[in-house]
Amino acid sequence: MSDVRVAGTGLTPFGNNPERTGRGLFAEASITAFEDSGVPRDDVEAVLYGNFMGELSEHQGHQGPLMAEAAGVQAPATRYESACASSGTAVREAVKRIRNGENDVLLAGGAERMTNLGTAGATEALAIAADDLWEVRAGVTFPGAYALMAQAYFDEFGGEHEDLAHIAVKNHANALPNEKAQYQRAIEVSDVLEAPPVSEPLGLYDACPISDGASALVLTSESYAEEHDLEAPVAITGTGQGGDRMALHDRDHLARSPAAREAGEEAYADAGVDAGDVDFAEVHDCFTIAEVLALEALDLEPIGEGISAARDGRTTADGEMPINLSGGLKAKGHPVGATGASQIAEVTDLLAGEHPNSEHVDGATTGVAHNAGGTVASATVHVLEVVEE
Amino acid sequence: MSDSESSVTDAGFDEWLAAAENNDAYYLECANGHGSLPPRLVCPDCGSTDLTEVKLPETGDIQTFTVTHVPTPAFEEDAPYATAIVDFGPVRLTGQVVGIDLEDVETGLTVELEITVSETTGERVISLRPA
Numbered sequence: 001m002s003d004v005r006v007a008g009t010g011l012t013p014f015g016n017n018p019e020r021t022g023r024g025l026f027a028e029a030s031i032t033a034f035e036d037s038g039v040p041r042d043d044v045e046a047v048l049y050g051n052f053m054g055e056l057s058e059h060q061g062h063q064g065p066l067m068a069e070a071a072g073v074q075a076p077a078t079r080y081e082s083a084c085a086s087s088g089t090a091v092r093e094a095v096k097r098i099r100n101g102e103n104d105v106l107l108a109g110g111a112e113r114m115t116n117l118g119t120a121g122a123t124e125a126l127a128i129a130a131d132d133l134w135e136v137r138a139g140v141t142f143p144g145a146y147a148l149m150a151q152a153y154f155d156e157f158g159g160e161h162e163d164l165a166h167i168a169v170k171n172h173a174n175a176l177p178n179e180k181a182q183y184q185r186a187i188e189v190s191d192v193l194e195a196p197p198v199s200e201p202l203g204l205y206d207a208c209p210i211s212d213g214a215s216a217l218v219l220t221s222e223s224y225a226e227e228h229d230l231e232a233p234v235a236i237t238g239t240g241q242g243g244d245r246m247a248l249h250d251r252d253h254l255a256r257s258p259a260a261r262e263a264g265e266e267a268y269a270d271a272g273v274d275a276g277d278v279d280f281a282e283v284h285d286c287f288t289i290a291e292v293l294a295l296e297a298l299d300l301e302p303i304g305e306g307i308s309a310a311r312d313g314r315t316t317a318d319g320e321m322p323i324n325l326s327g328g329l330k331a332k333g334h335p336v337g338a339t340g341a342s343q344i345a346e347v348t349d350l351l352a353g354e355h356p357n358s359e360h361v362d363g364a365t366t367g368v369a370h371n372a373g374g375t376v377a378s379a380t381v382h383v384l385e386v387v388e389e
Numbered sequence: 390m391s392d393s394e395s396s397v398t399d400a401g402f403d404e405w406l407a408a409a410e411n412n413d414a415y416y417l418e419c420a421n422g423h424g425s426l427p428p429r430l431v432c433p434d435c436g437s438t439d440l441t442e443v444k445l446p447e448t449g450d451i452q453t454f455t456v457t458h459v460p461t462p463a464f465e466e467d468a469p470y471a472t473a474i475v476d477f478g479p480v481r482l483t484g485q486v487v488g489i490d491l492e493d494v495e496t497g498l499t500v501e502l503e504i505t506v507s508e509t510t511g512e513r514v515i516s517l518r519p520a
Binding site for chain 1: 465484
């Protein structure tokens with residue numbers, strides 16, 4: 001099977017830009033991705049675009065063609081919605097299309113406009129990623145759902161809020177040199193512990209911010225990359241997707257993410273690697289506890305031990321398994337529809353030596369991107385490898 | 390929304406809330422003994438379409454909980470409030486914990502189902518009261 005090359009990556013800065021429209025954000029990200037790739041827009045055969053809350057934040061459905069137009073691409077376009085895993089899902093579909101020979105050049109990515117809704121409006125919009133009848137109407141918020149998982153984790157495996165605080169501190173530290181990050185600001189453990197509670201045990205600094213932003217990837221077949229002499233040394237070599245029951249209370253595990261495990265196992269097998277081959281990862285840390293669950297689901301930490309990984313330095317920038325060198329959702333920001341493709345862009349840039357944090361993964365050949373939807377009723381995992389020196 | 394004249398009901402769910410208000414809460418049991426919550430035509434565990442209503446056990450135990458301080462607008466006047474996932478045996482339910490100080494809510498606490506009303510919207514809310 002042919003590898004899928006990441007020919008170009010483009011990200012807007014993630015942050016608080018309530019006046020910026022989704023189409024403006026995606027246009028900017030796509031311009032960067034095309035410039036980076038050297039691929040002409042005319043060669044793009046389809047646009048696969050991730051977005052979650054466009055109807056609520058912009059009164060805009062049917063965003064696929066709108067975003068193709070914004071990117072200057074004349075091609076069929078489809079929006080993929082899978083809550084916060086929307087663009088991870090879009091990229092996965094793009095990978096499958098290129099692999100099966102249907103397409104040679106695709107534009108995949110996503111965008112989200114969120115801050116114009118305000119905190120209450122965005123909280124309400126994010127909550128619809130949960131089961132409306134049985135969770136939202138009982139008062140479950142997005143942070144509340146992750147807090148239920150955090151408490152379940154503490155009860156089953158131990159750990160405390162201070163352990164989680166180290167994850168937030170690590171990811172803020174990683175974001176310091178990342179000029180695209182929403183927060184280029186260091187924090188201390190005490191900042192996390194003293195922050196206002198959102199949904200106990202999680203506080204304000206355990207949560208990712210509400211963000212506006214976009215991501216875009218120009219993906220090509222190996223043969224197209226070779227024929228056009230593209231500089232595209234990184235390939236997506238494995239893709240996987242997992243699913244779980246919608247409501248948290250219907251899951252087999254309250255303190256694990258079986259959908260992410262399923263996605264990870266599929267992606268590892270697809271790429272012909274295992275967790276031991278992974279040099280670093282970008283994981284979906286929408287809340288600090290989410291990073292713990294992701295590490296364990298991907299077999300990067302044993303079950304029940306992920307809670308101590310940041311505190312003990314295993315996942316810090318100079319640790320054995322750097323996690324979220326971009327700053328993660330926590331500090332880089334989380335414009336939900338853009339997040340999955342942005343993680344793949346970060347892993348690509350880190351592997352290619354073009355990221356401000358590449359020095360921490362010098363010589364690395366294999367990176368992983370993990371993108372979760374809702375309370376991980378959806379998950380995608382992608383394995384990326386350096387295939388050309 | 391169910392109380393306003395112009396709104397429609399949510400088939401299967403509003404009936405369940407009404408039953409719960411009359412202490413007749415139920416779950417759905419399929420031919421293979423799997424429990425699930427309505428509205429549902431198919432057992433999510435095995436695909437059986439032979440679903441019957443069975444009375445929900447009187448009490449359940451809190452499996453995990455949180456105290457929410459930043460709510461959605463629909464619960465603005467209710468915050469802070471505790472939400473818990475409760476194991477009733479054949480099914481689990483998510484609801485607000487009432488009739489107890491927030492700091493006394495804990496994993497393992499035995500509770501019973503009660504339908505209360507949101508202070509913010511007046512809508513019915515699945516709640517759980519210490520048994």
